[in-house]
Amino acid sequence: MKRRTLLKGAGIALLLPCMESLGQVSQADSPRRLLTIVNHLSFYQPELIPQADGAFKNPPPLLAELSDHFDHLKIFSGLNNPAVQNGFGHTPCVGILSGYFNKLHRKNRLSIDQAIADLIGADTRFKSLVFQAGENLNFSQISWDKHGLPVKQIDSPRKIFNLLFQVDENEKTQQQVLAEDRSILDAVFAQAKSMEKRLNATDRAKMDEYLTSVREVEQTVKRRAYWADRSKPQVNYELEDIDRKSVDDYVGTLLELAVLALETDSTRAVTVQIPFWEGFKEPALSGNYHDLSHHGQKAEKIKKLLMLEHAILKQINSSLNTMKQRTVGNSSLFDQTTTLLTASMGSANSHNFDDLPALVFDSRMKTAGHRKKKDAPMSNLYLSLLQQFGAEHDRFGESTGSFEVLS
Amino acid sequence: MMRLRSWITRFIFRKANLRLALVSGNPKRKRGTSHDPFSVAYISNDPWVPQWRGLSIAVLLVGFLLPRALCADSKLEKFFAQNCVKCHGPEEQNGEVRLDNPVDTLFADQELLESIATVVEAGEMPPEGEPQPKAESVAEIMQLLQKRIFAMRPDNPLKRLTRVEYTNTIHDLLGVEFDFAGLLPPDHVEHGFDKFGEAHLMSPHQVMAYLKTARFIAERVLPDAKPKTRTWEFDVRHFHGSKNFATGGGGDYRDGEDYVLTGFRPYRSNLHFSIDPESHKQFAVPAFGVYRLEVKAHSEKSNEGEVIGINLGDGRHPTSFRTIRRIALAHGSNGFTTEITLKANDQLAFTFDSARVPGRSLVKIPHKGPAMRFTHLKVTGPVADQWPTKAMKAILPKPNMRPTELVDHIALLLTQRPIMAEDRKAFVEIARSQKNSGASMTATARSVLIALLTSPHFIYKAESPELTGVERAHRLSYFLWNSAPDTALLNAAKSGVLRKDPTAEVERMLNDARSGRFIDDFTRQWLQLDKVGNFGPDVRVFKNVRRMTVDSMGREGRELFRHLLKNNMSMEHFIDSDFVMVNDRLARFYGLPAVKGDAFVPVKLPEKSERGGLVAQAGFLKLTSTDFATSPIHRGSWILKNLYNERIEPPADVLINEPDIRGTATIREAILKHQELESCSRCHSKIDPLGFALEYYDPVGRKRSEYRHVEELPVEREGTTFTKKIHFTKVPIDAAMKLPNGREVRDLPTLKAALMADRERILKGIIGKLISYAHGREVTRADRPHVDAVFESIAQENSSLRAAIHAIVAHPAFGRK
Numbered sequence A: 001m002k003r004r005t006l007l008k009g010a011g012i013a014l015l016l017p018c019m020e021s022l023g024q025v026s027q028a029d030s031p032r033r034l035l036t037i038v039n040h041l042s043f044y045q046p047e048l049i050p051q052a053d054g055a056f057k058n059p060p061p062l063l064a065e066l067s068d069h070f071d072h073l074k075i076f077s078g079l080n081n082p083a084v085q086n087g088f089g090h091t092p093c094v095g096i097l098s099g100y101f102n103k104l105h106r107k108n109r110l111s112i113d114q115a116i117a118d119l120i121g122a123d124t125r126f127k128s129l130v131f132q133a134g135e136n137l138n139f140s141q142i143s144w145d146k147h148g149l150p151v152k153q154i155d156s157p158r159k160i161f162n163l164l165f166q167v168d169e170n171e172k173t174q175q176q177v178l179a180e181d182r183s184i185l186d187a188v189f190a191q192a193k194s195m196e197k198r199l200n201a202t203d204r205a206k207m208d209e210y211l212t213s214v215r216e217v218e219q220t221v222k223r224r225a226y227w228a229d230r231s232k233p234q235v236n237y238e239l240e241d242i243d244r245k246s247v248d249d250y251v252g253t254l255l256e257l258a259v260l261a262l263e264t265d266s267t268r269a270v271t272v273q274i275p276f277w278e279g280f281k282e283p284a285l286s287g288n289y290h291d292l293s294h295h296g297q298k299a300e301k302i303k304k305l306l307m308l309e310h311a312i313l314k315q316i317n318s319s320l321n322t323m324k325q326r327t328v329g330n331s332s333l334f335d336q337t338t339t340l341l342t343a344s345m346g347s348a349n350s351h352n353f354d355d356l357p358a359l360v361f362d363s364r365m366k367t368a369g370h371r372k373k374k375d376a377p378m379s380n381l382y383l384s385l386l387q388q389f390g391a392e393h394d395r396f397g398e399s400t401g402s403f404e405v406l407s
Numbered sequence B: 001m002m003r004l005r006s007w008i009t010r011f012i013f014r015k016a017n018l019r020l021a022l023v024s025g026n027p028k029r030k031r032g033t034s035h036d037p038f039s040v041a042y043i044s045n046d047p048w049v050p051q052w053r054g055l056s057i058a059v060l061l062v063g064f065l066l067p068r069a070l071c072a073d074s075k076l077e078k079f080f081a082q083n084c085v086k087c088h089g090p091e092e093q094n095g096e097v098r099l100d101n102p103v104d105t106l107f108a109d110q111e112l113l114e115s116i117a118t119v120v121e122a123g124e125m126p127p128e129g130e131p132q133p134k135a136e137s138v139a140e141i142m143q144l145l146q147k148r149i150f151a152m153r154p155d156n157p158l159k160r161l162t163r164v165e166y167t168n169t170i171h172d173l174l175g176v177e178f179d180f181a182g183l184l185p186p187d188h189v190e191h192g193f194d195k196f197g198e199a200h201l202m203s204p205h206q207v208m209a210y211l212k213t214a215r216f217i218a219e220r221v222l223p224d225a226k227p228k229t230r231t232w233e234f235d236v237r238h239f240h241g242s243k244n245f246a247t248g249g250g251g252d253y254r255d256g257e258d259y260v261l262t263g264f265r266p267y268r269s270n271l272h273f274s275i276d277p278e279s280h281k282q283f284a285v286p287a288f289g290v291y292r293l294e295v296k297a298h299s300e301k302s303n304e305g306e307v308i309g310i311n312l313g314d315g316r317h318p319t320s321f322r323t324i325r326r327i328a329l330a331h332g333s334n335g336f337t338t339e340i341t342l343k344a345n346d347q348l349a350f351t352f353d354s355a356r357v358p359g360r361s362l363v364k365i366p367h368k369g370p371a372m373r374f375t376h377l378k379v380t381g382p383v384a385d386q387w388p389t390k391a392m393k394a395i396l397p398k399p400n401m402r403p404t405e406l407v408d409h410i411a412l413l414l415t416q417r418p419i420m421a422e423d424r425k426a427f428v429e430i431a432r433s434q435k436n437s438g439a440s441m442t443a444t445a446r447s448v449l450i451a452l453l454t455s456p457h458f459i460y461k462a463e464s465p466e467l468t469g470v471e472r473a474h475r476l477s478y479f480l481w482n483s484a485p486d487t488a489l490l491n492a493a494k495s496g497v498l499r500k501d502p503t504a505e506v507e508r509m510l511n512d513a514r515s516g517r518f519i520d521d522f523t524r525q526w527l528q529l530d531k532v533g534n535f536g537p538d539v540r541v542f543k544n545v546r547r548m549t550v551d552s553m554g555r556e557g558r559e560l561f562r563h564l565l566k567n568n569m570s571m572e573h574f575i576d577s578d579f580v581m582v583n584d585r586l587a588r589f590y591g592l593p594a595v596k597g598d599a600f601v602p603v604k605l606p607e608k609s610e611r612g613g614l615v616a617q618a619g620f621l622k623l624t625s626t627d628f629a630t631s632p633i634h635r636g637s638w639i640l641k642n643l644y645n646e647r648i649e650p651p652a653d654v655l656i657n658e659p660d661i662r663g664t665a666t667i668r669e670a671i672l673k674h675q676e677l678e679s680c681s682r683c684h685s686k687i688d689p690l691g692f693a694l695e696y697y698d699p700v701g702r703k704r705s706e707y708r709h710v711e712e713l714p715v716e717r718e719g720t721t722f723t724k725k726i727h728f729t730k731v732p733i734d735a736a737m738k739l740p741n742g743r744e745v746r747d748l749p750t751l752k753a754a755l756m757a758d759r760e761r762i763l764k765g766i767i768g769k770l771i772s773y774a775h776g777r778e779v780t781r782a783d784r785p786h787v788d789a790v791f792e793s794i795a796q797e798n799s800s801l802r803a804a805i806h807a808i809v810a811h812p813a814f815g816r817k
Helices: A002-008 A067-072 A091-095 A112-120 A157-165 A171-196 A201-228 A247-263 A289-293 A299-325 A378-388 B002-014 B016-024 B037-041 B051-083 B110-121 B135-151 B163-174 B204-221 B390-395 B403-415 B421-436 B441-454 B469-480 B487-494 B503-511 B515-527 B547-566 B584-590 B618-623 B632-642 B667-675 B678-692 B748-757 B759-775 B781-795 B801-810
Strands: A033-039 A073-080 A129-132 A269-274 A337-343 A354-361 A369-372 B230-235 B253-255 B258-261 B289-300 B306-312 B322-329 B335-342 B348-352 B371-381 B579-582 B601-604 B706-712 B726-732
Touching: A033 A112, A033 A247, A067 A073, A067 A299, A073 A378, A112 A269, A112 A378, A129 A157, A129 A247, A157 A247, A171 A201, A171 B204, A171 B421, A171 B441, A201 B204, A247 A269, A247 A299, A289 A299, A299 A337, A337 A378, A354 A378, B051 B135, B110 B135, B110 B781, B135 B781, B163 B204, B163 B390, B163 B515, B204 B390, B204 B441, B258 B348, B289 B306, B289 B322, B306 B335, B322 B335, B335 B371, B348 B371, B390 B403, B403 B421, B403 B441, B421 B441, B469 B487, B469 B503, B469 B515, B469 B759, B469 B801, B487 B503, B503 B515, B503 B801, B515 B547, B515 B759, B547 B579, B547 B584, B547 B618, B547 B801, B579 B584, B584 B618, B618 B632, B632 B678, B667 B678, B748 B759, B759 B781, B759 B801, B781 B801
Parallel strands: A033 A269, A033 A337, A073 A369, A129 A269
Antiparallel strands: A073 A354, A337 A354, B230 B371, B253 B258, B258 B371, B289 B335, B289 B371, B306 B322, B306 B348, B579 B601, B706 B726
16 A cells, blocks of 8 residues: 555655744754544453553553553553443543543533643644544544533544645635634624523523634634644645555554644644444454444454454554654654553443553653552543643542652 | 422522413313313413513412422322332432432432333332332322423423534525535434434534535625536546456446446446546536536346436545435436536546445456446536526625615525624624625625524524414424425414414425425434445345345335325334335335335235334344344334333443353343343343344344354455355244233234334324424423323324324424423
8 A cells, every 4th residue: 555655665754834933843842742542442451451560571462562662651550530420322431531421411521632732732733633533423522622512523534634734725815714704703703692692591501602612713713814824734645545444544544644743743732532433344354343342251252352452552553653753853753742542431341431541651751561540530640641731730620639650 | 498498489480481380280181182281371372471470470379389399299208218218218329319318309300300200100110029109109109290290391402403404494595405514514313313402512613614614605606707507528438437347247348339337336446537538537527506417328137227326526536435316217218317516626426326246256257237338428517597596686686785784684584583683783794894895795795694604593593482483483394394484384473373273384394395304304313224224234144135225225214204194194004014115126125026116115015924114124124233143132222212212221320240141152142141130121121022023034134034143264265266255053043022011022923013002102102203303302201291182182083194293283382492
């Protein structure tokens, strides 16, 4: 395949966008970036989590896929999201990054990727980008903004590529259109405000979602107007047709695009959700991913499930390697990026939303290894990450403290 | 005491009108054809009676209410204490339910109230083996619970237009057939439907999508100049396809004057056309508009109708290949003409959808099956039957309009509701500043149109507590046409006829072609048959099930609904019937006498046939299966959810405890093992028997007498062939199981008999589905009066589906938010 050959070959020639205008890439103190990866159907934990606490000796097979990065990896196990309500099929998965789900509320709470994007996303073309390998269903939303409203999750590699790199032919009229957009947003905001007065309490809450959304769109339009006159980065990357049922194709491509987005400084926070429903079918195995995840402890199903999980981790491993090879400013992309890998469920076989694994990759880490955190809130980890990115918060979601991630 | 009093007062103030229903207190009021306890007690159907009158009456009644309510509350509390608190109290909180709190705190959770009523009524709680309360005390408690439920009418939060509603509305208002698939995000389906305001969470990207879509529309319906109509002609010299692809069938090839397609390969190169014979540059649509396609094509080596797909996407590398239309070509036909709305840069490609999907063998075998020969294609467009277009005339009826006039006009055009003066200012400002900057009238109208299409005025369907005439017309038209009301309906609404007697309007609307959208949209969501092609069928196992057979399966439920509605037939046919709706392919699949053509017709079933009814439809049976295996749990829960309108969700505290099904040979053993867990058995004792009775039908809905377990063998290369081999093991079927009421079901006929015995519950379930869809919210027990009244009023009319729709609309509840 062309796409892959290109990547493995000469590497990627990049023309970074307006470095001078931002002026940070050449500085010795390179910006911090965040890559969040969530596997919806989780991993078969007996083959991922080491038995013992501490340094990685005899890593289980799934974890071994990531052995290239063992010096910079801490794996936390047994985490819990106490404010995620159990039951209701896959729906509670929406709370993995926010630590919250209540079936009576459609709105959620700020998710960690967006919390960090709010801190580090001001200077780039996109505050954050959220990708997902699969159709958008009501339980696939994991990224939530500070109002608890869903953040757009893009499932098409083509759309992502166009957003990042394609030059819009109508660029000349762009500013004019954006100016008109702003006056239209003002008008619809005013109308919504005026209409709101005539509504009852429930309807007012609905209208409030609209008003909040319009305010957010205004920010996006402003950002677009700023960036419309600045050219997009050029990359030597060709997007090939992909098979949506192939892990290597779909997940691989999304991860490549995630790395490219970070490398070109198009954004500093990328979230990738991998497979959840439509299921992957690799050429060498039949059965769909969701079906296999309900393995009922049958050895033959687990064997097939593990094939998919190995394939996913291989892709993640290769992305981390790519990040080590790419230099931005005077350090590698890997050095600048905190990577969080977690799963929406403890086990997709039983649909439990506790016993969650979280893997953090960070080159600044002094000691690596496994940390058992039985029933500690996931939000404790999130709080530590948030603080690393410069937040002064002493709480995030349901946190009761924070973890030592870098020590 | 004080707390209780303040709670009651608060409650009364909040729901002053509804409160009276409880106060008036006679639950045994005779239920007439159009009355339920609460419409009688309703203060007034006239929206002009000031609310405060109701309030003051309610306040006066507090004194009478209190002792009664107190008494009722203590009775409920006593009942819970005696019968429930042992497992749902301080010691244990099974299902995370705790009932030792005062009832007013408990019932703040409406869903808890619902579930208590449901399990007590069905006798599911207290569970078997525990001491049971007396029948009369259950009856009394049920009455108290029901009263509470009626008083707490569920909220019906503000709804926005769904993507389908938006598309239809724009079509009906402006006469343009847009496809917003890539522009508007899809709507989430919750509790079966995407129309529920509760689930319509607004978000920045949704607003951004509205803005982009509005611009997309405005730029296309209000162009600055008339687009030039052109004609393109293509023949065999321009046609290209996957001619070199070895397919086990010879691939597609050029033959004399024709280009011949022999297989269906959506992800491979498909028939596309270059702009001139020498070049490979593909034809792309130059501008948005309606294009007429005149296609000369015919099938060969076929003795039935064949199907051609019209697709968008690069025919050479179909990345985002999407079928936008299917054309059923009758046997012996020489081609077709169709009109289709396309946008700039769209690329067209044809596929042979009824052909078989070629195997992956590299051995070239001459193709024997049907082939489709394309001879000629003529494209004309954009065609406009008039200039200025209908949309231009509708938006700009006069060449010059003042800003306020323009805003008022477009606002009224879009929603049939005048925009309030205080809502209007900002839009007028847009028009004014455009005009002042010297923009043309068309450009000004474009800006106003974009703004109004993005505004809450257009995208939300606001409803008053008691619907106004226009709001009622909207509810009705989004129910039966899935689109905006037309002038006749609005007139009927404004004159009050619609409220007094909607029969004539409902009849007119059902006879209008637009009712087809209701049938499509409702059945798509109710039966989920659009998902029937999501899995398999695996060609190695189900050799004779082709794509178009699966496509026909997906249409059967919808066609049955259409047939019953059109012919005033009983809803019982959803449970069982002596005929089926089939087309050529489905008739052959079911082994019925041959039917000609792609259109569905009723065919009487032979005496012995088990078919008939939704649960015997191949579409349902396939939908609930995976590639190789049936899933009794999916089948059973589909029946409970969609026929009984039951709400089944795993309870909050159930950790499925990693079901361990090692060592179980058959699916029955696996599931029975799972039923052993107490937490699962309450629902699974209902779900599993329904599903198991259908085990004599395989994953594609064919009758079988034994299981064929499919096992894939390791890939063996034999020369150039790399087809994976599979191995079957045969296992006998044991489908008999007892329903919770003790009745045994063992196969499809006994299942249908059991369902027929539950006829009333099922028909009420279906009525409930229709009401949910019409009202845009989930139907709860509080809607029982509405459901019961509809059920009773159509009893005299053979429980006809059409009569049910009339009765739903005629009921007073239809006029309430």
